[in-house]
Amino acid sequence: MTDLSVHPVPGQQPPDLPKLPDLRGRRAYADGGFRVATLAAGALILVILGLIVITMSSRARHVFAHTGFGFFTGRRWAPNAEVYGALSFIYGTLLTSAIAVLIAVPVSLGIALFTTQVAPPWLRRILVGLTDLVAVVPSVVFGLWGIIVLGPRLQGWFRAVHGWVDGIPVLDRIFGPVLGSRSFLAAGIILAVMITPIISSVSREVIDTTPQTDRDGALALGATRWEMITGAVLPHSMGGIVGAVMLGLGRAMGETIAAALVIGNAATITINIFSSGDSLPSVIATQWGEADEVKRSALIAMGLTLFVLTVLVNLAATAIVNRGMRRMQGS
Amino acid sequence: MRTVRLDSNDQTRRPRRNDRISRLVDPLSQNPLPAPRMEHNDVKTFHTPGHTPRNTAGRTKLAAALVAAVAVTLGGSGIAASASDAAEPPVFDLEPVAGELVGSGATFPGVFYAEAIAELEGINGDLVIEYGGGGSSKGRSDLQQSLVDFAGTDGVVKAEDYEKFAGEFVYIPTVLAPIVVAYNLDGVDTLNLTPTVIAQIFQTEITSWDDPAIVELNPDVTLPAEPIVVVRRADGSGTTDNFSKFLKAAVGGEGGVWTLGSGSELEWPAGTQAGDGSGGVSQLIKDTPGAIGYLDLADATVSGLSGASVENKEGVFVAPTIEATTAAAAGAEIADDLTFFVGWADGADAYPIAAQTWILAYVEQPDAEQAAALRYFLTYLLTDGQALAVELNYAPLPAELRDAALANVALIGA
Numbered sequence: 001m002t003d004l005s006v007h008p009v010p011g012q013q014p015p016d017l018p019k020l021p022d023l024r025g026r027r028a029y030a031d032g033g034f035r036v037a038t039l040a041a042g043a044l045i046l047v048i049l050g051l052i053v054i055t056m057s058s059r060a061r062h063v064f065a066h067t068g069f070g071f072f073t074g075r076r077w078a079p080n081a082e083v084y085g086a087l088s089f090i091y092g093t094l095l096t097s098a099i100a101v102l103i104a105v106p107v108s109l110g111i112a113l114f115t116t117q118v119a120p121p122w123l124r125r126i127l128v129g130l131t132d133l134v135a136v137v138p139s140v141v142f143g144l145w146g147i148i149v150l151g152p153r154l155q156g157w158f159r160a161v162h163g164w165v166d167g168i169p170v171l172d173r174i175f176g177p178v179l180g181s182r183s184f185l186a187a188g189i190i191l192a193v194m195i196t197p198i199i200s201s202v203s204r205e206v207i208d209t210t211p212q213t214d215r216d217g218a219l220a221l222g223a224t225r226w227e228m229i230t231g232a233v234l235p236h237s238m239g240g241i242v243g244a245v246m247l248g249l250g251r252a253m254g255e256t257i258a259a260a261l262v263i264g265n266a267a268t269i270t271i272n273i274f275s276s277g278d279s280l281p282s283v284i285a286t287q288w289g290e291a292d293e294v295k296r297s298a299l300i301a302m303g304l305t306l307f308v309l310t311v312l313v314n315l316a317a318t319a320i321v322n323r324g325m326r327r328m329q330g331s
Numbered sequence: 332m333r334t335v336r337l338d339s340n341d342q343t344r345r346p347r348r349n350d351r352i353s354r355l356v357d358p359l360s361q362n363p364l365p366a367p368r369m370e371h372n373d374v375k376t377f378h379t380p381g382h383t384p385r386n387t388a389g390r391t392k393l394a395a396a397l398v399a400a401v402a403v404t405l406g407g408s409g410i411a412a413s414a415s416d417a418a419e420p421p422v423f424d425l426e427p428v429a430g431e432l433v434g435s436g437a438t439f440p441g442v443f444y445a446e447a448i449a450e451l452e453g454i455n456g457d458l459v460i461e462y463g464g465g466g467s468s469k470g471r472s473d474l475q476q477s478l479v480d481f482a483g484t485d486g487v488v489k490a491e492d493y494e495k496f497a498g499e500f501v502y503i504p505t506v507l508a509p510i511v512v513a514y515n516l517d518g519v520d521t522l523n524l525t526p527t528v529i530a531q532i533f534q535t536e537i538t539s540w541d542d543p544a545i546v547e548l549n550p551d552v553t554l555p556a557e558p559i560v561v562v563r564r565a566d567g568s569g570t571t572d573n574f575s576k577f578l579k580a581a582v583g584g585e586g587g588v589w590t591l592g593s594g595s596e597l598e599w600p601a602g603t604q605a606g607d608g609s610g611g612v613s614q615l616i617k618d619t620p621g622a623i624g625y626l627d628l629a630d631a632t633v634s635g636l637s638g639a640s641v642e643n644k645e646g647v648f649v650a651p652t653i654e655a656t657t658a659a660a661a662g663a664e665i666a667d668d669l670t671f672f673v674g675w676a677d678g679a680d681a682y683p684i685a686a687q688t689w690i691l692a693y694v695e696q697p698d699a700e701q702a703a704a705l706r707y708f709l710t711y712l713l714t715d716g717q718a719l720a721v722e723l724n725y726a727p728l729p730a731e732l733r734d735a736a737l738a739n740v741a742l743i744g745a
Contacts, residue, residue: 076598077598078597078598079567079594079595079596080575080592080593080594080595080596080597080598081592081598147611147614148614152618179601179602179604180560180602180604182604182605260565260607261607261611264565264604264605265565265566265605265607266599266601266603266605267598268601275601276601276604276605286565286566286567286607287566287567287596288466288469288567289438289464289465289466289467289468289469289566289567289568290466290467290468290566290567290568290569290572290595290596291466291468291567291595292468292489296468
């Protein structure tokens, strides 16, 4: 076999190469331009985020001057008595998002795995189209459906569930007395319906990137379809799936109108998921119009809180993914 | 209509309250209207004490001009003369003006303003008016920043906020609206309630429809042993504000039954149901047997909900009607800057729960055209627009207040 290498071999003269035109000048120019353009685009995000944080903090300072740190720890929200505590809304945001993710993730993964691994191609095409269609339904439509169709039916269900668990410790507190259909759980269910298409679409794309060789290999080793999925598909796509869940969680935490319509709009902290409550975006949306100075500043502070909360949740999730990835890929 | 400008050399005269009271004189009879009662609330002063107008010289001239303008515009202008006790508003026949006006603010008179603007478009296509809602607070802050030409507001400007405005402004009351205590009880067509019982119901202290306190007020009605479901607004709202102000005024004093205070948002007891907007409230009441809630008459009428008769200050049970609300405004204490609270007013035929709304506009407009356009629009609201308001289930202003409002419109100049 002849040596085709053009690299200089020690102790040997490099072969004479034909002179090529130097294209670097133009290329360097294009590279530089591209670099500047992408840098600007990247920096723009930071600038926008920075400006948002700065303006919101400065607008929110009234309420912090008024209430101090008690804004985050106070449970009582009574603008007409000048008491501004956002804790119940922070709680409501976290609780409804958690319920939504808890419901949406298994369903979304099921949809994603079915469409990619199980369904015949013709069904797959239809399902993909439908899930993407659900993803673009405006949230107010879900909200209206929630109060007009889902809510009244849920109330009966809630009553029944409360009846089943009555007397069982803890459970009869979580599935507590029903006061109406508008509740943390109703909001969580609506949010779950809203984020399912996003999570399943993104997961589907990620799962689709599993190399066919990996899957074939697993099957060739005698794995069942289930073992192939858990052994080859899921480890490969774990990072992407968690990313998809984060996208969904972000949407659930920030969802405004649908939540505002079905959550019940009451400042409450309780583990009873049948109780009405409120979430940060819902309070901002419903109270903004008639809000005066300090109250308006309190609402902006809630926006800031939501922003920080989303960032924290995302950071935590990224950390979990990174640890999980190392473990799964290491095995 | 043209503002007459007097070239006054009297540079030391500042606009004082007396000037404003003088405009409450009925232009025809020259009889002073009943002196405004001053004990109404803390919004009596027009200027914040210590707030010096930026352009004192111009203002002085203006003030002198304004007094004359009122006489001229009301006496000799196109507004047909009417005795101050006439029920019918004056006919609107101002010369069409061209221009563009933008307003924002209170949503509760939004339907009325939108219809009035549509009607005006048919009369005078050269005047383009836009009214975006957004809530009273937004309207006020938009006007402070001069983003809009006029602002709709359901509440009065707090004394400490006066200095945030770019100049002197006037309150122009436009319409009133009864707030209905609507309920959903099969077979119950009439229901009498006192402020005390309403307060107890909305604080979930009375929880069943056959409570002795309700039965006692309604001896002829068979009340079911159903639980009461309280429906209230989810969003911050002027309706909640006025409803709670009524309860506070009626039974919310020291040691009174009503303890939630007043405001656009209250700390409702757990278990009350929240509806988004008047539409959300009416939907909830309709869907929930045994429900009771408060909403404006227009939405209650559209939804076919029945409203309770409420005991007024004189001890008479009055049904929520447009006439009874106008009667309430006639009995309300009106401050000299035309701020007032129409709820819990004097008068045997006054319905005690109602909302009022104003348009705020700067007295000094950037140019004469703008001022004329504003006066044109506002005059329409207070003249032919009042009949339109009735069609839309708003209550028109009583004659006396309407004339005073027209006088305030005439203060707007350039």
